[in-house]
Amino acid sequence: MDIYCLACPICNKPLDKFSNVCMCEAGHSFDISKHGYVNLLPPMKKSSHGDNKEMIRARRDFLDTGHYQKLRAALTQSVSSDCKRSHALLLDAGCGEGYYTKAVSDALCCKVVGVDISKYALIGASKRLNGACLAAGSIYHLPVLAKKFDIALNIFAPFDKAQYLRALKDDGRLCMVIPGEDHLFELKATLYKNPYKNKPAPFEIEGFKLLSKERVTYEMDINSNQDLMNLFKMTPYYYRTDPEKKNMLSQIPSLKITADFIILQYTVAQNSQT
Ligand SMILES: [Zn+2]
Structure with missing residues (x-):
C-alpha cells in the first residue's frame, strides 16, 4: 500500500x-x-468502529447483485464528464468497500485516498482498490493533509462540510449522492402503516457552489428474499424495525422497489474560509 x-x-x-x-x-x-489499510483512529475512538461485519457483508452481497449499477454508472459519468484532470487525487470519505470509489477512480485514472471508520469495510476496499491509500479514520476529523485533493466523494456518508473544505484544493470538486424522495418507498410501505417520503436536504451548501444536479430513478426487481434482506440491512430502518416486522419481511420472496438518487456536483466557492 x-x-x-x-x-x-x-x-x-x-x-x-x-x-x-x-x-x-x-x-x-x-x-x-x-x-x-493504516489505522488512524484516535486511541479513544477505537471502540467506535462503524459498520460491523454483518452489515458490510450484506452491503457487499447486495451491491454485487448489480441493483445499484445504474447509479454507479451515472455517478461515474457525471464525475468524469465534469472533471478531466491529469494526475488528479480523489478522496472518498466514507468509502465503504470501495464499490463507487473503484468505478470513479478507474474512469478518471486517478490516485485514491479512502477513509472509513469500519475496518471491515476497509478490508473489502483493499481488495477492490488494489494499492490505494486506505485509512481507518473519522469522517469528522479526516486524517488527510489540507488542500491536496482535486475531487472528493460523499456517497450516503455523513457529511462534515468543514472537513471537505479543508481537504479540497481551492478549485476542488465535491460529488455527493443523497437519496431522492421515492427511494425504497415500497420497502417502507411493506414495513410501516404510514410510510413517509424522504425529504432531501437543501442542496445549497455554504462554502460550495452547486454545479449540477441529476436525479437517477429506476425500478429494482428484487427477486430473492436474500437480496431483499441484504438491502434492508443497508438501511437505517433495519435498526428501527421491531422483530415481528423483520420476521414478516423475511417471508417475502420478491419485491419491486424504487431506487431514487440525486447526484450533486459542487465546486469550492471562491473566498470560502475553513
Ligand atoms: Zn503526530
Missing part, C-alpha cells in the same frame, strides 16, 4: 511509511494492517 496525503490524527503533520508503520515527525506511529 502506498501512503500519500495522510495526516497524523494527533498533530496533523504529514505521515510517512516506514516498513509496516506510518509515522509523523513528532514520532506518533500507526500500524499498517496486513489487510492493506
Whole structure:
C-alpha cells in the first residue's frame, strides 16, 4: 500500500511509511494492517468502529447483485464528464468497500485516498482498490493533509462540510449522492402503516457552489428474499424495525422497489474560509 496525503490524527503533520508503520515527525506511529489499510483512529475512538461485519457483508452481497449499477454508472459519468484532470487525487470519505470509489477512480485514472471508520469495510476496499491509500479514520476529523485533493466523494456518508473544505484544493470538486424522495418507498410501505417520503436536504451548501444536479430513478426487481434482506440491512430502518416486522419481511420472496438518487456536483466557492 502506498501512503500519500495522510495526516497524523494527533498533530496533523504529514505521515510517512516506514516498513509496516506510518509515522509523523513528532514520532506518533500507526500500524499498517496486513489487510492493506493504516489505522488512524484516535486511541479513544477505537471502540467506535462503524459498520460491523454483518452489515458490510450484506452491503457487499447486495451491491454485487448489480441493483445499484445504474447509479454507479451515472455517478461515474457525471464525475468524469465534469472533471478531466491529469494526475488528479480523489478522496472518498466514507468509502465503504470501495464499490463507487473503484468505478470513479478507474474512469478518471486517478490516485485514491479512502477513509472509513469500519475496518471491515476497509478490508473489502483493499481488495477492490488494489494499492490505494486506505485509512481507518473519522469522517469528522479526516486524517488527510489540507488542500491536496482535486475531487472528493460523499456517497450516503455523513457529511462534515468543514472537513471537505479543508481537504479540497481551492478549485476542488465535491460529488455527493443523497437519496431522492421515492427511494425504497415500497420497502417502507411493506414495513410501516404510514410510510413517509424522504425529504432531501437543501442542496445549497455554504462554502460550495452547486454545479449540477441529476436525479437517477429506476425500478429494482428484487427477486430473492436474500437480496431483499441484504438491502434492508443497508438501511437505517433495519435498526428501527421491531422483530415481528423483520420476521414478516423475511417471508417475502420478491419485491419491486424504487431506487431514487440525486447526484450533486459542487465546486469550492471562491473566498470560502475553513
Ligand atoms: Zn503526530
